[in-house]
Amino acid sequence: MRYAKLALQDLDAGVRAIHDVAELSRGSLRFAVTPTYTASLVGPIVDGFHQLHPGIRIDIRELTQDQMEAQLADDKLDIGVAFHPAFSADIECQPLFEETLSLVVGRSHPRASRRKALAGHDFGKEPLVLLNETFATRRFIDQHCARHSIRPLVVIEVDSIGAIVEIVRRGQLATVLPDHIARVQEGLHPVPLDPPLPTRTAAVLERKGAYRTAATRAFLQLLTEQFGKSA
Structure with missing residues (x-):
């Protein structure tokens, strides 16, 4: 059953790759954030990203880390911001900044x-x-x-x-x-x-081996530039 699920996820990723637009004139991004970061992070990062790439439709979800990791593992999200370390072995964690x-x-x-x-x-x-x-x-x-x-x-x-x-x-x-x-x-x-x-570490969460769309790559770059190593 697990292998069938992974095969379907790979198929979905392949479909997204076919429709991916490298110049970011259109596309979508599925982004989640834990409630502690909604006020301080979502506004600045989403506003900045939309100004740079107005053709990208953004789906934003406020989730607990458990919920976020489950949706990432099921390929229902592209990227999330929560805490390091991840709970699941299926999730990759990229440290973003330290907070107190x-x-x-x-x-x-x-x-x-x-x-x-x-x-x-x-x-x-x-x-x-x-x-x-x-x-x-x-x-x-x-x-x-x-x-x-x-x-x-x-x-x-x-x-x-x-x-x-x-x-x-x-x-x-x-x-x-x-x-x-x-x-x-x-x-x-x-x-x-x-x-x-x-202190604890805020981190970017992704599913291991997940396909990164052009929108995801651009969003991750902006996220790192604006919030990396600062709280």
């Missing part, structure tokens, strides 16, 4: 003006709103807390970065998010932690 996560609060939160790092035992007392456990970001946070014997006080779980941003911005709850989200969202303030969360 911090405690993030709204401007009316008691810790909004804090400059000193928040100790682990105090972090464990802070009421939090976090992504649910289907997200790689949540699992990353939970692993950090377990390593340092911290029991986070999670009072709300959601499946949307947008919901977290609005809850934190308007209320007294805190969250843990990548620093770049706090930078692009008005009214959010990062608070350093001690011990700090380790």
Whole structure:
């Protein structure tokens, strides 16, 4: 069954190769991104790509990394941005940039003006709103807390970065998010932690051996130029 599936994927790739247009006057791109990168990455990269190649139709999907890897493996996506390393052996991972996560609060939160790092035992007392456990970001946070014997006080779980941003911005709850989200969202303030969360690596994900269309190659080049080695 696996070999039949691979044969069908190769056939589909062959059809796309026949219809591929090297000068990028037309074509399509199937791109996915994890929710933590939607606000800071999708707007700039897609706007820039469309200006360069207006004839390319772009299908953008916001997915968890598990969902993204499954769709890449099934040849339902061309490229995605998530985290290194990949979970599946069928997926290739190209590191893009390093990012840090911090405690993030709204401007009316008691810790909004804090400059000193928040100790682990105090972090464990802070009421939090976090992504649910289907997200790689949540699992990353939970692993950090377990390593340092911290029991986070999670009072709300959601499946949307947008919901977290609005809850934190308007209320007294805190969250843990990548620093770049706090930078692009008005009214959010990062608070350093001690011990700090380790950096993690954003990465471009593709199916191993997948055919790269001209649109995919051009998009990957622009993605690397704009975001490679910077967060």
